[in-house]
Amino acid sequence: MPQFQKKTQIIRIERFASDIVRLTLDSPDIASVARPGQFVMIRTGNGKDPLLRRPFSISQTSNQKHFQILFKVVGRGTLLLSHCREGEFLSVLGPLGSGFTVDCQRMNCLVGGGMGIAPLLFLGKTLSRTCPENSPLVVVGSRTKEELEPLVNDFNEIGLTVHPATDDGSLGHHGLVTDVLKKLDLRGDSEIFVCGPHPMMAAVHFFCEERGYACQVSMETSMACGMGACLGCIVPVKNGAYAHACSDGPVFDSKELLWQVR
Amino acid sequence: MPQFQKKTQIIRIERFASDIVRLTLDSPDIASVARPGQFVMIRTGNGKDPLLRRPFSISQTSNQKHFQILFKVVGRGTLLLSHCREGEFLSVLGPLGSGFTVDCQRMNCLVGGGMGIAPLLFLGKTLSRTCPENSPLVVVGSRTKEELEPLVNDFNEIGLTVHPATDDGSLGHHGLVTDVLKKLDLRGDSEIFVCGPHPMMAAVHFFCEERGYACQVSMETSMACGMGACLGCIVPVKNGAYAHACSDGPVFDSKELLWQVR
Amino acid sequence: MASEVNGVDLRVSIGSLKLKNPVMTASGTFGYAREFEPYVNLHRLGAVVVKGISLEPRFGNPPPRIVETSCGMLNAIGLENVGVERFISEKMETLRQVNVPVFVNILGDTLDEYREIASRLAGVEGIAGIEVNISCPNVKKGGVAFGTDPEMAAVVTKAVKENSTVPIMVKLSPNVTDITVIARAVEDAGADAVSLINTLIGLAIDHRSRKPALANVIGGLSGPAIKPVALRMVYQVAQAVSLPVIGVGGIETTEDVLEFMLAGATAVQIGTANFVNPRASEEAVEGLAHYVATERLGSIREMIGGLVLP
Amino acid sequence: MASEVNGVDLRVSIGSLKLKNPVMTASGTFGYAREFEPYVNLHRLGAVVVKGISLEPRFGNPPPRIVETSCGMLNAIGLENVGVERFISEKMETLRQVNVPVFVNILGDTLDEYREIASRLAGVEGIAGIEVNISCPNVKKGGVAFGTDPEMAAVVTKAVKENSTVPIMVKLSPNVTDITVIARAVEDAGADAVSLINTLIGLAIDHRSRKPALANVIGGLSGPAIKPVALRMVYQVAQAVSLPVIGVGGIETTEDVLEFMLAGATAVQIGTANFVNPRASEEAVEGLAHYVATERLGSIREMIGGLVLP
């Protein structure tokens, strides 16, 4: 699988909320080979502090030229990144990791929470193209309308119907995405694609297990290298062993992983 | 002596050459008490790398409100500083150190090389004001016209006549400032104020010693604190002892220091 | 002495000494305190530790003495100081006017020197405690040997303790295989507290000139770069001894202070950070008060050793 | 094997082994090399050192295993590896296809394990050398003890040497009072080279959760933060032994490599920098070639130990 280390130019910056930013980066190399569920590692500054790259899902590609990342400011790296200006260059490694595996025969349902929605946009776009007969369901949740609406619009633009949920009820269901998911009329052969906070993914996993649905999760862990070299990014699997989020994942069949019953 | 730790806003950025920048900073506290020869310590970035502040001479003040620094990009700190934008804030400590001591009765002569010209502008301005009868002579040298001319203009604006020298002959004398100095018709009671590369200051010191002129030098050393706390910024004085450039200086009577005969 | 900031209990004890809060400044990074008066309300600090004092005045090492490294700095000041006599007559004079406990950091090349300097300081008004530097890596004799050998460390501790009228805090070197061995040795020898860490020995080279960046060749590494090492050693020592442990190394913010206290520190010293932010120490005091208030702690002492193991 | 880059002589020797240039990659930071094929022309490197291998497979420590610190990172991977058998059957298979000398980093909890793993690797095609990890701070047994005690270090060295058919390089721990003592011990025991430093032991705490940032509590500090310590130790060891010294610790750029060589390193290993810039190792090779050319050196070997003292 081709991977690149590139200086990519920031060609667009969108601010969805004070702490939520979307960058459009110019990189034909990466954009033309990326698959939904893959991610990139980005240097957030030029100095040695912060030292390590930060992982971000590829949230959309366009024209095999550009790709987007959508992120929330949670610490120093993302803060630095949020101060970037259009025209600047960022050092990017990618595309990294495995992507989602899709089966057009199934009933596909994308479930995203917070920044976990990022990779699902890309997945939704790809599903609409590759399985035109079979539109996926989309359930996405976030804190508030302000940050969710632009993403809902993006799904709508691809022609997908979205079931939104917000913590404050400002858009769609007032509550959790899992509430919405549970109320959907899902076929027995459904496959759920989920990305979001860990507790949400755990809840969806148990729900799918109960119902016998297939479930793919995209796992976030701390990562130093993003390419299978440091062995830092593990997620517990069955039998006391570990899988590596960056190279074995970040997308996993949820049944392979070890989930703590809450 | 009052000293401040302030977030100061950058209100103007001038680029004299690709690697020479002048910043005008808004700080009534510092601008209103600063004296020629004093300096400030500036944080060049927000992270922990580069860790330490960098020292810069106060190169001019205006209206007791603003002050300027003039610097050359030589490393990471100055590079970061050169990327600043107008409107941004810089953390500044100052004014620090002792300034030049002036005596209006003497024939005063300012000798500056490269970025050493920075504090002499401030000194020239102060001398013109405090000793209006007795304009100082000004000898300044730099690599090339491009970077020297704006400074010569600034001296001219205060009404001072400048004897320039450039390494490439593009402005004034083709060669060293010390050549120019030696050809000036200096009175026996002359006092030379010199700031520039160490070899230049040594040459001027020996010249003054030979002729019996008073000589004040502004010394540059590596500094961690700028306020007499780290003891890192020493310059050798007589008897194997050391003086501290930040608190005993940076301006010294050249006769107090130990100069290596070249 | 106000023992509370905004009604919040930040008090900690080092031996018989009560500090109004756990924030001290580290030796060699805060001058003789007066340098920081423009920036800091000195009386709000827990204590200040002054630059290391030797029996005789020392000129220190030739320049360059400092060089920046990644998230840190190397120094080889070589213990420049005015000597104990001038320290007492000149520096203590002004230090007494500052309403803050003063620790005098002392060092010697020989056991006798430690003993003499301690005796000379005994009874001098205004000294709250003595910090015994057995760890400075810059002076060839004395320093290194005392701090890396448990027996020598104990002997020095005993000598200073016997000749002191105030609590003594022994400052440990991190350049050892097992710092807990040294810590236990000085505890047994009568120390009232241990402070750690002093600087890690390092080297920087200028590849252009092919010369060491410091005239002394090697120097002491300090700053955020060494914080993980300091935190680990504080954690280990706090478990090994029952003395108060004073954490030093890369501390800058309130969060850093909390981390060292969780690891087991009773108090901390802020060093290199004073150069970057002269207000760091006072801001940490304010930050701790805020923390105790918002977390509704009975006192900051609840944090000491509060690390939750997985 | 091309021994010159652009007609420039970068060759160095480690025992009987000739490397085409002094740039190696450090164990645990370069996977099994193939991970870096998208970014690096592996055959241009001096050598690669693979992730530490034990006799039996290990799952390693639970997460979190890594945390960033100021200009550095802590890791507690816990030596996750597939074990020597699968290493030989799976990993060596692909490594042989890469035209670059391969060092296998090995570790054991007991002397016997070191001996067995060395015997098992003896004669395996495609192994250029063995790096003996006596210094890993993450595993409670074995690691620390071997690397901090000169006698144990010597015993392990001898055991591996006696059972190996290729040059062995012993990797030293920096967590000791005097690293030259350990270096001399392994030299006397028959090591062909020493590599240093492994990580410094450190701790990071999340003050919000009051928990250690790593599940293993302590971890190994690497990256630019530790470079001054590594450079100092390389300088000391290079003067203490006559073996080739391989410098490791915070190396990222050509300038870093030059500094370690000036301090006495015959070759270097690039570690954490591979994560930040996967091309760091190849760029250093290019940079050295450029340096030798522009400085008109006969060979890069002229730099080794070339530090000019003041």
Ligand SMILES: Cc1cc2nc3c(=O)[nH]c(=O)nc-3n(C[C@H](O)[C@H](O)[C@H](O)COP(=O)(O)OP(=O)(O)OC[C@H]3O[C@@H](n4cnc5c(N)ncnc54)[C@H](O)[C@@H]3O)c2cc1C
């Ligand atoms: C494969 C992958 C894809 C990701 N995609 C996205 C994305 O599309 N958009 C997005 O906003 N974020 C994404 N993340 C998370 C993102 O990498 C982190 O938010 C970022 O690294 C934080 O960097 P920082 O320097 O700002 O914060 P730090 O200063 O490093 O940490 C600040 C706080 O965030 C927490 N944190 C750090 N890293 C993570 C992490 N990986 N997961 C959860 N919490 C973390 C820390 O524990 C700490 O409390 C992804 C992570 C992975 C592994």
Ligand SMILES: Cc1cc2nc3c(=O)[nH]c(=O)nc-3n(C[C@H](O)[C@H](O)[C@H](O)COP(=O)(O)OP(=O)(O)OC[C@H]3O[C@@H](n4cnc5c(N)ncnc54)[C@H](O)[C@@H]3O)c2cc1C
């Ligand atoms: C009192 C004082 C006043 C100063 N005033 C000015 C000024 O008005 N304008 C200006 O451009 N510079 C001035 N300097 C020098 C300025 O501080 C340095 O150029 C700056 O610190 C370099 O920082 P850096 O991070 O860019 O370089 P670094 O990465 O720190 O160093 C890059 C190179 O510059 C050299 N260098 C670093 N510091 C100094 C220094 N203090 N003197 C000489 N060489 C140095 C280093 O040895 C290295 O080779 C002054 C210095 C002092 C002590």
Ligand SMILES: Cc1cc2nc3c(=O)[nH]c(=O)nc-3n(C[C@H](O)[C@H](O)[C@H](O)COP(=O)(O)O)c2cc1C
């Ligand atoms: C410039 C400088 C001078 C120092 N001088 C002394 C000293 O005289 N005595 C001493 O015990 N420690 C001295 N130290 C060590 C500090 O007190 C402290 O232990 C060390 O710097 C680690 O803390 P930090 O990372 O917060 O700086 C000095 C440190 C620096 C940076």
Ligand SMILES: Cc1cc2nc3c(=O)[nH]c(=O)nc-3n(C[C@H](O)[C@H](O)[C@H](O)COP(=O)(O)O)c2cc1C
């Ligand atoms: C994630 C990680 C894993 C490591 N694993 C090993 C290992 O298996 N064996 C070993 O000898 N050293 C190991 N090391 C230590 C490195 O090889 C190197 O000695 C250390 O990181 C210092 O170099 P650096 O600062 O360039 O990273 C590891 C380091 C890191 C960061």
Ligand code: FES
């Ligand atoms: S992030 Fe390094 S192995 Fe996954």
Ligand code: FES
């Ligand atoms: S710079 Fe710290 S004492 Fe002068």
